[in-house]
Amino acid sequence: MPTILKKVLLAEDDPDIQKVAKMSLKFAGVTDVLVVENGEECLAVAGREKPDVILLDVMMPKMDGYEACRRLKEDPDTKNIPIIFLTAKAQQFEVKKGMSVGACGYLTKPFNPMTLHAEIVALLNQAQKS
């Protein structure tokens, strides 16, 4: 896994969090941060763009993050793209649910914009090892 990610797809419906996460990743050196607002758009963009990682919110209109994650993992075109939940759903059972639909990591809001990229890379490395 590279130390700096090139292309990240962020599925997040809150415009403020979109901006903060995007700036935070750009600050860490990510060249391309693609932003979508719901699960449906996420499926379409993921298949086309093949990002290094997808950051997925849970509560989104049209299609929630759990469903999007399930579908991404079913689709041969996208099943190998690692998915990390980035969500305010921080309770134990919610984390378990996220991991059970195929995500390789779980980050909770509020996240620290100064360490977000490093945390993503650490989760990806951890997932690669196991």
Place this chain on the structure above:
Amino acid sequence: MVNPLEVLDSLDAGVLAVDRQNCILYLNRRLARSLNLNREEWVGRPAADLARVVAPVITSAESFESQLLWQTGEKEERSRDMEWTSGDSVFYIREQSRPLRNSSGKIIGRVFTYHDVSREKTVDQMKTEFIAVASHELRTPMTSIKGSVDLILSGFAGEISAETQELLEIAQNSCDRLIRLINGILDLAKIEAGQIKLNPVPLDLREVAERSIRSVRALADRSEVTLTLDEGKDLPTVEADKDRIEQVVTNLLSNAIKFSPPKGEVRVELKTENAWVKCSVIDEGPGIQPEDLERVFGKFQQVGDSRRKGGTGLGLAITQALVHEHKGRIWVESKVNEGSRFNFVLPISPAKS
């Protein structure tokens, strides 16, 4: 003189008694009616037959049978909730059982009671939903506020003046405090709603204390406070949730450090006391006024200087609730100008048979 059986028949709860061979001794009117049974036919029959009759309406028939056929010589009290279906509706029944004793105290069987707890279950589910929604709705705006402030302070949006930096640091500290508060309120709400799942394992409190000490080491160094551990001899294990007990000890330790004078000492003392393992966290801080001792464990009851120390007013309430969840006890002893000693005890793990 009232007939005790009439009293039992008037209860709005099912009652069942079995002998030591697991044959039915008695079932009250409420239970017979709920299961549509002629009770005269059932007295003397094996409880296993009853389990078979009940099987179609209960989602966990096997476990119902295993519980009903419990070794009736057991002294333990048991409680569990079962989901029952009746037509299209689902309801929840709480079964509680304890030994049935004769007048000389000898165990002659087991008595079971069945209460409809559907309403409590609905309220519990509502609380769970509320906690989930509140958690999500509060965290989302906090993410943008904290994220933006952190990014500006990092210099991402350009250079900032010393005054701007100072003001933003105030906002950042307040954000962190608000996040701690939100987490605390949700933690406490979960504990109070009985929604935290403890994972009890045989636990060595010495190891827990060592880990907690490691996690507050940086805070102690900054405050020039020395941390020591008096680990006691041959400490037995307790049956407890590792993370939650570590949370208890860490919280007591960080409180003790916050209130310690520079160059002060905070000591963790572990020892066995009768059927308990006792953990004390002792500081040399300003102590607590006698009139405040009672309320330090209350919610938002910050006494003395604690608001200025950046506390949320929930730490000790959560600590107390966690100790109580483990069937332990927590209390404080303190002398003004000499220091405080926060103690908690947890029951020693039952010996393995």
